[in-house]
Amino acid sequence: MPNIYLYQMKKLLFFLLVPMLALAQSGDEKMLRQIHDQALTQSKGYGWLDHLCNQIGPRLSGSEGAEKAVQYTKSEMDKLGFDKVFLQEVMVPKWVRGKKESAFILNGKSKISVPICALGGSVGTPKDGLTAQVIEVKNLSDLPALADQIKGKIVFFNHPMIPENINAFHSYGEAGRVRWMGPREAAKYGAVGTICRSLNLRLDDFPHTGSMGYGDLPVSQHIPAAAISTNGAELLSKMLRENPNLKFRFSQDCQSMGEVLSYNVIGEVKGSEHPDRIMVVGGHLDSWDLADGAHDDGAGVVQSMEVFRIFKSMGYRPKNTLRVVLFMNEENGGRGGKQYNDDAQAKGENHIFALESDCGGFSPRGFSFQASDANFEKMSAYRDLLSPYLIHVFDRGHSGSDIEPLQSANIVKAGLMPDTQRYFDYHHAATDTFDAINKRELELGAAAMASLVYLIDQHSIAP
């Protein structure tokens, strides 16, 4: 049928009209193209991540998985041709979940199981669980008005992430503050436990863990704190409207076990022109314990390693010293980032640039900068070079938790900003597994990072 035939050929021909880069290219343009070709055809990142997720698994600070991840990434980095690869000692808190948690809504004669998990840092419940009436609030600021009703009850913080923000991380702040501070604020009013709605933009059955802190509260007032899945939170809220006197029972077996020795893993190649100027590229090696930490932050780890692998296979030796730093303990202490900065300060090192990937292994869209006005303007000049790769959205704001402590006179800090829409489907939950990673998206993130490092290395910011 010639009709169909013509139609179909026309349809395909459109895709043949590829805007190939046939025009004269600058040296920078050629390098960025080469970086992307390398990342999309020769990447080792996906294989490394497969091992981290499927051979090693969860990597909570102080766990066997974290230790194995240190050894594995060290041994892989040893093969990449750095000048040196070394471990930097870091003392980290060790917290263990123990037996799987359970929870029930007790409504008259009915007993409905709901999915919960302990928040990181929480104490456990008594062995037989904790049973009490529930009082639902949305915000920390709702507590004072309910002061006399809280005593002896479980406070249920039902604070949804708001859907209207285009950048999903912008909905994380307020809801995250409730998760972090809720338990200690509720304890001050005599609550016996807290249940926090999971930080997730969709309705599903997975509880999302994450840190909480008791602050200065005396140990006697440390109450158990858990997260409940978003569907569980909707159900509990609905049932409370129907019967405000229902009870909630939950059991958790978690405990803090002091501090243990762990490590940042660091690979370094000396700068050919400015060995004293240091650029850091990193992600964090630890993850929460409910899954394999594929997006948070296995992706950032292997992308950081990829940056150096790409340079090496292109025969590109940076003018400035490049360090790939795999930080330990981002999730529940931030000790790795602090330790790295402490050591850098003690040695009087001059860091000109730090780049972290810790927003998931999704399609990259640009970078979020912490930099002086002058430096940000300098960065902005790179946008045209990056736009063919669709990584030219430049914001100012958070860079990365692990590089946050890093201080240096004229430093530029940046975070890779991937597409954010799916991040909280996986964040700190059992869903953060290898199969949630798309190979090309992961590789493009690494290429974006290598591109920015290359441009900064070439057109150096700082003397």
Place this chain on the structure above:
Amino acid sequence: MPNIYLYQMKKLLFFLLVPMLALAQSGDEKMLRQIHDQALTQSKGYGWLDHLCNQIGPRLSGSEGAEKAVQYTKSEMDKLGFDKVFLQEVMVPKWVRGKKESAFILNGKSKISVPICALGGSVGTPKDGLTAQVIEVKNLSDLPALADQIKGKIVFFNHPMIPENINAFHSYGEAGRVRWMGPREAAKYGAVGTICRSLNLRLDDFPHTGSMGYGDLPVSQHIPAAAISTNGAELLSKMLRENPNLKFRFSQDCQSMGEVLSYNVIGEVKGSEHPDRIMVVGGHLDSWDLADGAHDDGAGVVQSMEVFRIFKSMGYRPKNTLRVVLFMNEENGGRGGKQYNDDAQAKGENHIFALESDCGGFSPRGFSFQASDANFEKMSAYRDLLSPYLIHVFDRGHSGSDIEPLQSANIVKAGLMPDTQRYFDYHHAATDTFDAINKRELELGAAAMASLVYLIDQHSIAP
């Protein structure tokens, strides 16, 4: 531990520094914000798509599913408050797959099963299957040199999509041409069948179907054509290197059954100022038969319906006439798009704008325009308004297969351009199901479309 405490608060505080739009906003800015709020909080698109995928399922032209989809979307559109909703008759080709295909690599005594599927439009094999030696080529252009070796064999087109393109669609053209033309070109040299590597950028076990055409070839030379999964293609190629004399056997039961009556589904609201100027927003209702067509193109269908629902719930009545058109038969004939244009021409209608969503329900990144230089420049002025929503990548190129035939003096045609990296994991394969859709990404796509329609409606291009 105050150490952790401070660290954690700092980490969260960063996300509280949301760049809220507190500045004075123009009318356009307010409307785009409202469009996005509507899409992210009140969307019906995800629910409609759930029904299309999970209640109706595959919707190949002429199938029961396609018919049900016409009725369902018509009835849903009837509820939305259009001035009128109507069906436009279209004759479409009907092709049926029949029994599930099977295929084996026959290598000495071993018989290895590999996943294949018939290409759309192909004839079947004899009942007991077709068994022959295999000759592997990469391109159509490889055939002439092998002319005397092809007779009586199965030609295996092993043309991978190249990974280097940032826009995955740019790798579709050449590989797609092999799929479309391979069978008839091979038949000219006496091949008895063809096997085509699936159009997929990753290695997996899913065969991807899609159209092929016999062109002017006499019926007697119509040979069966199938697609093989990428892993299957890799295996077959490896085994052929080891034993060029191995045989391949495949069975398929498919056949063409002439033409049947079907429909485009159209909702129309008359323009308040320019009822004679028409804007079209659409996607295609038909899908391939191997899955539910969630991304291709259920997403585009429900996003198009959402555009009008968003306007309606905002109380926005367009100045120009708006039509939501759900096209039939994009996949294997393009009859719906052609019919729509034929009718428009016959009535002397003036179309000023057409927008199609047919690149998947992924995070939107911008639009691809077919427009005059002057009109494209006019469009480009909208980029600043769209950049807060990260939908400001404007390209020129393909708009959409269904709006491609549409002709009007000063028309602007555009395609929604979502992130492309995951598209070919699902395209025309059994993986294109509802669970591959992220609700927020789908909704943001609809908001992007409504935003562009709104801007064009307000700042009209054409007299």
